[in-house]
Amino acid sequence: MRPLTYHGAHRMFERVNASLGADWTLHDLRHSAAARMMRDPMLTLSDVQWVLGHTHLSATEVYLTPHKDEVVAGVLVHHARQARESIQPAPPPLAPGYDPASLDVLFGRSS
Incomplete structure (x- = not known):
């Protein structure tokens, strides 16, 4: 049994892509691994930079x-948490010289 070389892995991807009608590459795997490492709270940006071999931190940044689906999922969790906690909006700030009824309308507290 021989160790898998880059060229062997590349050839394997070519064969699999041909049979699946796909176009995946080794770089796609690298990109996926980098994105997953960045989501790990135990790894820092400089840790991922070192693993990827990037000279400049901006290449790792x-x-x-985040991906759009991650943002949407996070926003949905936020709204669910807000609904569970039934957070009341903060009272309007004290504003000397302003009519409190006007401030109620401004801050959505009119009945």
């Missing part, structure tokens, strides 16, 4: 941008 591209993995900090």
Whole structure:
């Protein structure tokens, strides 16, 4: 049994892609691994930079941008938490010289 070389893995991807009609690459695996490492709270940006072999931190920072589905899921969790906790909006600030009824309308507290 021989160790898997880069060229052997590349050839394996070619065969699998041909049979599946896909176009995955070894770089796709690297990108997926980097994105997953960035979501791990135990790894720092510089840890991931070192693993990827990036000279400049800015090359690693591209993995900090969340995917749209992650943002949507986070917002849905936020709204569910707000509904569970039934957070009351903060009272309007004291504003000397302003009519309290006007402030109620401004802050959505009119009946």
